[in-house]
Amino acid sequence: MGNVISAFWKGIQYKGGPGHYAFILHRLTGIGVALFLTLHILDNFVIMFGKEAFQEVLHLYANPVMRLLEVFLIFSVIYHAFNGLRVIIVDFWAPSSHVQRTLWILVWIVVIPLTLIAAWFTLAPIFGLR
Amino acid sequence: MKNRLELSKYKFQGGFETWAWFFMRISGVVLLLIAVVHLLIMHVFIRVENIQYETVADRWTGAWGPFWKTYDIALLIFALTHGFNGLRWVVDDYIHRAGWNAFLKALLLVIYLTVIAMGAYTIFSFTA
Numbered sequence: 001m002g003n004v005i006s007a008f009w010k011g012i013q014y015k016g017g018p019g020h021y022a023f024i025l026h027r028l029t030g031i032g033v034a035l036f037l038t039l040h041i042l043d044n045f046v047i048m049f050g051k052e053a054f055q056e057v058l059h060l061y062a063n064p065v066m067r068l069l070e071v072f073l074i075f076s077v078i079y080h081a082f083n084g085l086r087v088i089i090v091d092f093w094a095p096s097s098h099v100q101r102t103l104w105i106l107v108w109i110v111v112i113p114l115t116l117i118a119a120w121f122t123l124a125p126i127f128g129l130r
Numbered sequence: 131m132k133n134r135l136e137l138s139k140y141k142f143q144g145g146f147e148t149w150a151w152f153f154m155r156i157s158g159v160v161l162l163l164i165a166v167v168h169l170l171i172m173h174v175f176i177r178v179e180n181i182q183y184e185t186v187a188d189r190w191t192g193a194w195g196p197f198w199k200t201y202d203i204a205l206l207i208f209a210l211t212h213g214f215n216g217l218r219w220v221v222d223d224y225i226h227r228a229g230w231n232a233f234l235k236a237l238l239l240v241i242y243l244t245v246i247a248m249g250a251y252t253i254f255s256f257t258a
């Protein structure tokens with residue numbers, strides 16, 4: 001366990017700077033989405049037990065706390081997708097490694113509005129809006 | 131130009147890890163399209179509060195059923211394979227003790243196969 005913590009701590013302390021923070025966030029969002037994905041397939045499996053059982057599961061997702069987690073999920077998927085695209089561009093098109101900081105800013109220019117729009121649609125019903 | 135010359139030193143040699151690396155790029159682009167569209171449909175167009183049993187049943191058994199079943203199978207396979215290969219890399223990065231490393235990766239493989247089987251079973255055998 002000590003080894004794991006020290007390996008993890010070294011990972012966090014490494015150099016810093018946009019590329020490193022992009023990497024840490026890519027990892028965290030990736031792990032989060034993978035965990036939700038597993039849960040999501042299990043919840044879909046419940047449809048095999050009939051309509052009532054499935055409706056009950058769907059009902060769980062309507063809960064305000066779940067709604068908030070959904071916003072995190074949406075942010076994670078969108079960030080992971082567009083930062084992943086940045087990684088691919090830098091991997092396959094060498095000259096772009098010189099502008100990877102600019103690309104990182106571009107990622108946020110895409111991610112923030114998309115997350116806000118999705119957050120509005122997800123959270124508004126809790127407050128009786130929309 | 132200098133960059134291109136430096137990179138040309140590295141030849142594509144194949145092997146499982148190289149293909150895994152390559153798969154992450156390809157599936158990443160595919161998922162950028164199909165996972166984000168899935169999210170958009172469910173959260174913005176249909177909206178989560180409107181999703182009922184019928185929403186899912188109609189999608190899979192309606193006129194466009196074969197299309198959505200194919201879409202969902204693609205999403206299942208690409209997303210799970212991408213996600214669990216990512217988790218495998220995380221284990222390799224932080225868990226250095228050989229026994230724990232092998233145990234956790236075997237556990238990931240078992241969960242991956244089980245969940246993919248459950249998902250495929252749901253999509254293929256669902257009848258309204």
